[in-house]
Amino acid sequence: MKRYYLRLLLLFTTVSVLISCEDYLDVSPDLGIDVNEVFTDYFSTRGAVDRASRLIHNYVYNQTDWSSEIGAMSDECQMSQERFPTHNTLNAGVWMDSGAREIGGMRYINQGTEFDGSDFNSEPVAKAFLAIRAVNSVLDNIDLLKEYPTELGYTPQQLKDQLVGQSYFLRAFHYFQIIRRYGGFPIMNKVYSTSYNFDEERPTYLESTDALIEDCDKAIDLLPEVWNDQNEGRATKTSARALKAMALLYAASPLMNPDLNPYGSNSKTYNISYAEKAAVAAAEAINSYSLGGYSMYSMDNYTENWLSRTPGFPKEAIIVAPFSRHSDPVGGIIGEGWVLPQFAGGWFAESPPTHNAVEWFETALGYDVNDPEAVTNGGFDPNNPYANRDPRLKQLIFTHGDDMFEGLPNPSGQNQRVLDASSNPVGWHYNFDVSKNKMFTGYYHKGKHRWLGCDRWNRIGGYYRSMPHIRVAQLYLDYAEAVNEAYGPNGTAPGSSLTAIEAINVVRNRANMPNVLSKYSASKEEFRKRIYNERAVELFHEQHRWHDLRRWKLAKEVLGQGNIYAADIKTINGQTVYGKKIIEGAIRVFEDKHYWYPFPQEVMDIMSKFEQNPGW
Helix, strand or coil, rough: CHHHHHHHHHHHHHCCCCCCCCHCCCHHHHHHHHHHHHEEEEEHHHHHHHHHHHCCCCCCHHHHHHHHHHHCCCCCEEECCCCHHHHHHHHCCCCCCCCCHHHHCCCCCCCCCCCCCCCCCCCCCHHHHHHHHHHEEEEEHHCCCCCCCCCCCCHHHHHHHHHHHHHHHHHHHHHHHHHHHHHCCCCCCCCCCCCCCCCCCCCHHHHHHHHHHHHHHHHHHHHHCCCCCCHHHCCCHHHHHHHHHHHHHHHHHHHHHHCCCCCCCCCCCCCCCHHHHHHHHHHHHHHHHHHCCCCCCCCCHHHHEEECCCCCCCCEEEEEEECCEEECCCCCCCCCCCCCCCHHCCCCCCEEECCCHHHHHEEEECCCHHHHCCCCCCCCCCCCCCCCCCCHHHHHHHHCCCCCCCCCCCCHHHHHHCCCCCECCCHHHHHHHHHCCCCCCCCCEECCCCCCCCCCCCCCCCCECEEEEEEEEEHHHHHHHHHHHHHHHEEECCCCCCHHHHHHHHHHHCCCCCCHHHCCCCHHHHHHHHHHHHHHHCCCCCCCCCHHHHHCCHHHHHCCCCCEEEEEEECCCCCEEEEEEEECCCCCCHHHHHCCCCHHHHHHCCCCCCCCCCCC
8 A cells, every 4th residue: 555655646746856957956855955955046946947847848859759649649640550659559549557658647757857858758747747846846935035146137026926927837837738638636736745645536627727727817917928038938927828718718618517518428518607717818818919029920931830940939939848959960850750751751650641631721712621612612623622722731731743842852763752642543652651551641741840851862950840839829719719609709708809700810811811701600509610620720730639629529429430531542534533531440449438538547546535537
C-alpha cells in the first residue's frame, strides 16, 4: 500500500519540490536547499516561472513529436504506417495503462526535460504536473522576495505582480491541459506535502473549470496589457482572457455536461449558462487584443504564424510555445518527419491529410462541396475538384497535379516533382507509398509546418518554427460558437456589437473568402455546422480537431470504422476521374469510454473516493 501511495504522491508532486530553469533548484529541500535562498532573489524566482512557461508543449520542436500528432487520432490526418502507437494503440482504442504518447501523461510525469530531446514520453499532461508544481512553489513563497533588480524598467511591485500574474496564468493553462483530457480533477492550488491525503472525491468538470477561471481572473488583474521588448512572448492580460474564453467554451460543450448529455446517450446539448460566460469572455479578449500588440496577418503572410525567417513571436499568437530554429545546412528537416513525405526525406511515421479534411474547404463562392448547389451555383467542378476552392486549401495541402518544388532545383527524378496521386494507371507517389506498405491518402502537408525547400535535395533550413496554442483567429471562432449557442446566429454578447455570423466572417474574409452564405445561417443548428467546419479549416493541423470532436460529442459518429477517406483518382478512357475511397486499414476504434482518457489502474487501485472515468 505504501508503494502505491508513493506513486500517487509522485503524480501530484513530481520528484522535486522546487522546479526552475536553474539546476540548483531541481533538488529536494532534504538536500539542504532552503527556500529563503531561492525565493528571496527575483531572478531565481522568475526562473521557476520561466520553467513553467517552457513546459508549454511545442508540437513542432523535435523529432519525437511525430507521435504526438493528435491530428492523426481524428479525421484530419492519417498515420501512414501501422507499426506506430498512433495507429496500433491510440486509434485501436487500447488505452488503459498503455502509456502511449498522448494518453501517457499520467504515467510519464518524470521523463526527461522539456528541450533536451529526452522528453520522448513527456506529453502535455506530464509537463503540466511539473509546471503546476513550479508555479505553486512561487505562489507559496512569493512574500519571501526581497531582492529586486533595478535595470528591468519596472518597480519592485510591478515585478512582483508580474511573477504572480504569470504564475496564475500558467497554472490555469496547464490545469486546462489536464481536465480537457481527463475531466474533473483535484484543484491543484498548493505545494503538496508527503503527508497529504489524496484520496478525495473528484470535482466535476464545471467545478474544475470554475477554479481555473478564478486563476485567469487573478492573472488578468495582475498581468500587463503589453510587455516591453525584453519580455516579448510572455503572457499578457489578453492571454489570460483568451484562455478564459476557451476554457469556458469547453465547459459549455456537450461532453462536459453529463447532466444534460448522459454517458452513452446521443444528446449534444450545450450548457447555455457557460456559453453566455464564454461569449462575454471571448468578447473581452476580442475588444482588447490589439492593446497587447496582437493582430491578424494578411493572407499573404498567413504562414508567418508557424514559419518565419526572422526571430520573434508571431503577432497573431496570443499563447504560444517557445520557439525553435532548425537551420542545419545539411538536413534542415529535423522535426519535420511527421509532415514531410518519406520520398522527400521524411519518416515512415508521416501523417498526411485525409480526403475528409480536403472536403472541409468550401468552393471560392462559399459553398460546401457536398452541397448539391456547389455544382450548379457554387463553381465546383467534379472534373477539376481542387480548383476554385477556399484559398487555404492550396496554402496548406498539396493536391494532385501540384508542383511541390516550384521555383527550386528539380529533385532527383522528374516524376517526383508534380504530385501524381492516381492509382490507375499507378502514379509515382501512389506506388511509392504502397510499395512501402503505407496508407496513401493522395495528399501531402504544405504551409503550416513545412516550408518550401524542406526536403532531402534542397535542404533549406533557417526557419523559426512556432505552434500557437491560441491565436487571434481562434478568438473569433470561440466567440461565434459561444454566441450562437447562447443567443443565436444574429445574437451578440453583452459588451459587444459583433454577431456570431460577423465573427465567422472576420476569419473568412482574412482568407479572401466571402461571408458565410445565408442558407447556412438560417438557424442555430444550421449555423453550428458551419462554425464547426470553419474551425476545422482555420485550425487545420493545429491539434484542435481531436479535442473539438470529443467536446462536441461527435467523435464516435465521425470516427467510426470506415469513415476515413483517401483520394481515388483514376484515368479511364484517357480522362481523369476524381472520387474518394475508404482507406483500407485506417482504423478508428472509438467507443463512449474514449471520450475521456483513463486514469492508470495502479492509481485507481488505492482510491476509495476518487472515481474512474466512465467505461474504464
